Amino acid sequence: MLEAKNKLGVIFFPAFDWAIEPTHPEREERLLYTQDQLSEEGIFDIEGITEYKPEVATRRDVERVHFCLPSVETVATKSHMISAGGAIRAGRLIMEKEADRAFALVRPPGHHAMKIVEGNRGFCNINIEAVMIEWIRENYGQKRVAIVDTDCHHGDGTQDIYWHDRNTLFISLHQDGRTLYPGSGFPDELGGPNALGKTLNVPLPPRTADEGFLYVIDELVLPILDDFKPDIIINSAGQDNHFTDPITNMNFSAQGYAHLNERLKPDIAVLEGGYAIQGALPYVNLGICLAMAGVDYSKVSEPEYHPEKLRQDVRSMDSIKRICDDVRDRYFNPPSTPRDGDVTGQWFTRMKDVFYDTDGIRESQIESAVICPDCSGTVKTEVWSTSNPLSLCVDIPLDACDKCVGLGRRAIEEGHTKGSYRIVQAINRRDKEYTQFGF
Template sequence: MLEAANKLGIIFFPAYDWAISPTHPEREERLLYTQDQLREEGLFDIPGITEYKPLVAGREDVERVHFCIPDIERVCTKSHLVSAGGAIQAARLVMEGKEDKAFALVRPPGHHAMKVVHGNRGFCNVNIEALMIEHIREHFGPLRVAVIDTDCHHGDGTQDIYWNDPDTLFISLHQDGRTIFPGTGFPAELGGVNALGRTLNIPLPPRTSDRGFLHVIDHLVLPVLEHFKPDIVINSAGQDNHFSDPITDMRFSAQGYAALNSRLNPDIAVLEGGYAIQGALPYVNLGIALAMAGLDYSSVREPDFDPAAIEQSPRITEYVERLCEEMLKVYFNPPSQPRQGEKSGDWWVRTKDIFYDTDGINESQVESVRICPDCAGVMKIETWSTANPLSLGVQVPQNACEKCRGIGIRTVEEAHVKGNYRYIQLINRKDKQYVQYGF
């Protein structure tokens, strides 16, 4: 009789009441077909594999992570809180020792939601992985976390949230941003002034197949993880790299996804993208679940699978091998300062223009981070958009030194008195203080 080598918890949340439109690729059927497939295959009859219901993320889970403009209620629905709660349930199962691993099969997705949120971009409103990570840091201590994002689209929101965090390693494998949304995720994007080298981007050419993805895992991701020594490894398990996905141009297979998870050996996987609702997702999710449970996945096959037809060209193989060699060098020898932004006194300042493709919002930001040898640095973000006037967000990190803590609190107090901003929000992780002012 089969028995899981790793105890695996699986959390489902199809979000019946949330969709961008009835025919949009990001809709409830993404998970309904998977749910049927896993039950038909008898996955939950295997000892050691257990299904769980999601939790509901609380307001404080959002407040720890995001500057929501104008407020949480206008950018975040109950479905987003349950989706994030599914990821939090997965993390708690692992952290509390109830399961060895957990897979959160939830929607809506989240990895395009940045630090500041004015609306929906890339089908994402709040970053469910970030809410999960900061929840467990709040309850289990200041953990070192590695996030490996295997969605076809660059995880620009997760990158933005952890840009200045030296205790979070973010690695994104994605289709080259010159050919697909969101147009970012290039090798020069390496992290902020206090966290250089903690962000690694691997832009892969269109039509990269299993061979290319697995080469990146073996020759870049695993050596970096061995050096970084995270307390927990998270796979942002986007599945739109599949060869049948309707909105991308890659050549990954269900077997490849399963092999990737077997080699990466994540503690937690969280579903992100993937829009081949019938032809890919049920098989990819089955392969990932079997791999995480330590079971044989060699018989998993999706319709129309033909290894020869999806094999990448020698030119792509050569490019991927060279890119991995260069990025490994960069990780161990990062530049002395970021290429994005410039020094201004004790602060590193960068400007950003962000487009919310779903809601049609244009946003501009000025982000300033204090250059600090003792902590991740206090951060302040001035933000304005076509939806909201000039507003301010200030974050004091969880490991803040006393100087950064004091600067952050004073900045908010002074801004409140002057009244130059329509909305002001403080995320004070040091003192667990979350305050928002509106004028």
């Protein structure tokens, strides 16, 4: 009888009652075929691999991460709350040492959901990894967290949430944004004024295959993780880099995904994209589970896998090596100021425009962050959109110094008394205060 070297907890939630449309790529079949495959392969007969049920995230769990406009209830369905709860269950398994590794095979996904949420973009409403991370931090204290996003699409939502967080390292490996949604994720996107170099983007050329992805892991990601020394490593495990995925242009394989997880050794993996529902996901998920558990995965192979047809050309590999050199230098030698924005006194201000491609909402933001040598800095954002009038969102980070707490509280009070905002919402993670005022 096989035995896992690492105790692995697997959390399933197919979300039977949620889909953008019945035939949309993001639908329940994404996980049903995987569930059948894992059962047929007898993965839960391996000693040390156990299936767990998801929890249900609470409104507070979402409100410590997101500014939901006008409310959590208008943004998230019960399926979104259970998907986020599945990620929380994975976090709980690790923090309570019930498992050595955990894989949340849940949907809907979340890595395109930004700090401010007004609807669905990129199939995402709630950033389930961020909900899990901040649940861990609220219950177990400040942790240094590294998120390695291996979805084919740039994890722009996760990047936005942790843009100013010096205790979170976000690394995204994705197809070059000049060729794929959401059109972002370039090496000069490095984080806010207090966290420069803690956001790293690795845009890869179309048709990147196993060789290219594993080179990035070995030569860039692992050395940076060794330097950052995270307490927790999370794989934002999108699977749409697969060579059969219908909406992307990469050549990664099930064996490649398994090798990646064996080398990365994530404490937690959380499913993101992946839309080759029958030809890829069941095999990729099986390979990831076996790799995380420390069980032989060498026999895992998807249909139509012919490695000789998926090899990269020399020019692509040369490009990948140059990108890695560039990103490595930006991490170890970050610039003194961000690439965009203006400094006024102690505030760094930038303007952002966000489009919700699924719901058709256009949103504008003026974001101001305190430049602070002692913490990640309070951030206040004025936001308005085609869906909601002018609102104010104030974020006081978990590691906030007394000065930044004071500036945050003053911004909340001024916003509350000024009367020009439809909603004033505050996230104060240091003092565990999550409030909203409507006018």
